[in-house]
Amino acid sequence: MYQVPTNTIFIGKSIIYMPTCQSTNEVATDLIAHSSVFEGCVIITSQQTAGKGQRGNRWEANPDQNLTFSLILQPDFLSPEYQFQLNVAVSLAVYDVLSVFLGSELKVKWSNDIYYRNQKLGGILIENILQGNRIKYSVVGIGLNVNQTEFSYSKANSLANLTNKKYDLQVLLPQILESLEVRYLKLRQNHYSQMKSEYLQNLYWYQEKHTFLDVDNQAFTGEIIGIDAIGKLAVAVEKKIKYFNFKEIVFVE
Numbered sequence: 001m002y003q004v005p006t007n008t009i010f011i012g013k014s015i016i017y018m019p020t021c022q023s024t025n026e027v028a029t030d031l032i033a034h035s036s037v038f039e040g041c042v043i044i045t046s047q048q049t050a051g052k053g054q055r056g057n058r059w060e061a062n063p064d065q066n067l068t069f070s071l072i073l074q075p076d077f078l079s080p081e082y083q084f085q086l087n088v089a090v091s092l093a094v095y096d097v098l099s100v101f102l103g104s105e106l107k108v109k110w111s112n113d114i115y116y117r118n119q120k121l122g123g124i125l126i127e128n129i130l131q132g133n134r135i136k137y138s139v140v141g142i143g144l145n146v147n148q149t150e151f152s153y154s155k156a157n158s159l160a161n162l163t164n165k166k167y168d169l170q171v172l173l174p175q176i177l178e179s180l181e182v183r184y185l186k187l188r189q190n191h192y193s194q195m196k197s198e199y200l201q202n203l204y205w206y207q208e209k210h211t212f213l214d215v216d217n218q219a220f221t222g223e224i225i226g227i228d229a230i231g232k233l234a235v236a237v238e239k240k241i242k243y244f245n246f247k248e249i250v251f252v253e
Contacts, residue, residue: 004174010040011071011184012177018043020063022050024070025127025141032129032137037072042177044069048143065148066158067169071140071180077188078135083128084231085192086184087112088199090124090140093183095202097175098122098144101163107204110224110233111246114144115204119157121145140180146172200226205251213250 006012021027024043031037047063075086091108099106102116109115114122122144129137145151145158147166160166186195200206209223212235222235222242232243 004170006174006177008040008178008181010038011181012040012042012174014038014041016041016043018045020047020049021045023048023141024068025125025139028070028072028139028141029127029129032072032139039072039074040181041072042069043072044173062148066146067142067144067173067176069142069173071142071177073138073140073184074136075138075184075188076134076136079133080128080130080135081230083126083135083138084111084227085187085195086135086138086140087124087126087231088192088195089183089187090126090142090180092195092198092202093179094122094124094142094144094176096179096183097172098159099202101159106202108199108202109204109251110227111231113204116157116162118155120153120155121157121159121162142176144176196227211252213252214244215248219252 004012004015018027024045027043031041031043045068048068073086078085091112091114094114095106095108098114098121105117107115112124112126113120122142125141127139127141128135145156146169147160148158149161151157183195203224205224207223207225209221211219212222213219220237222237224233225236225241226234228234228243232245233249235242235244235249
């Protein structure tokens with residue numbers, strides 16, 4: 001299963017399928033530590049029992065209904081300071097594929113969730129292994145709600161629910177892998193400035209006034225105006241610009 005052909009140079013040329021596992025990111029990290037792996041290797045499972053999301057949240061996914069996989073990359077051209085550039089490339093790669101089905105109301109929610117209107121379709125978790133002042137490996141975990149129709153989390157939704165049709169995961173996976181390679185190679189070729197512009201154009205709540213919570217759980221009204229060079233979220237608050245790192249801001253309404 002999932003030994004699917006891809007029209008790529010290296011991403012997805014090696015696919016390791018596991019019927020079930022705790023976390024594909026954990027499997028990928030273990031492979032890096034204990035064996036020789038090639039850049040572009042994909043670990044995919046039908047059932048992830050302890051999937052991880054941003055902020056330490058658990059990723060919910062029913063067996064055989066969604067795409068849950070991890071991709072091993074070696075972005076040694078990036079310094080750790082600018083690792084968010086990889087988030088931008090990966091988020092756009094997923095957006096490129098899903099926007100064909102869902103149109104302009106599909107958005108990337110900072111830092112790297114995929115939203116349709118106010119509902120979550122997918123999440124991306126990138127974990128980096130550093131060597132000196134470079135990123136030696138990146139484990140890119142991606143979870144996408146595809147054919148699942150019921151969720152315990154009220155803001156979750158799926159491609160099937162939104163389009164009233166089921167999808168062949170064996171067809172959808174290579175489309176995403178091909179898109180990932182295109183975006184990754186553009187990043188490697190120093191086209192980040194262009195991708196950052198696209199990221200902002202498709203950013204959830206961009207240039208809109210909304211309510212947020214800060215690290216002290218205090219509510220405030222602000223307007224997202226961009227991201228800085230290292231990926232912090234820039235929010236205009238009472239005529240001042242404040243910058244937020246991961247876990248320092250919560251989207252409310």
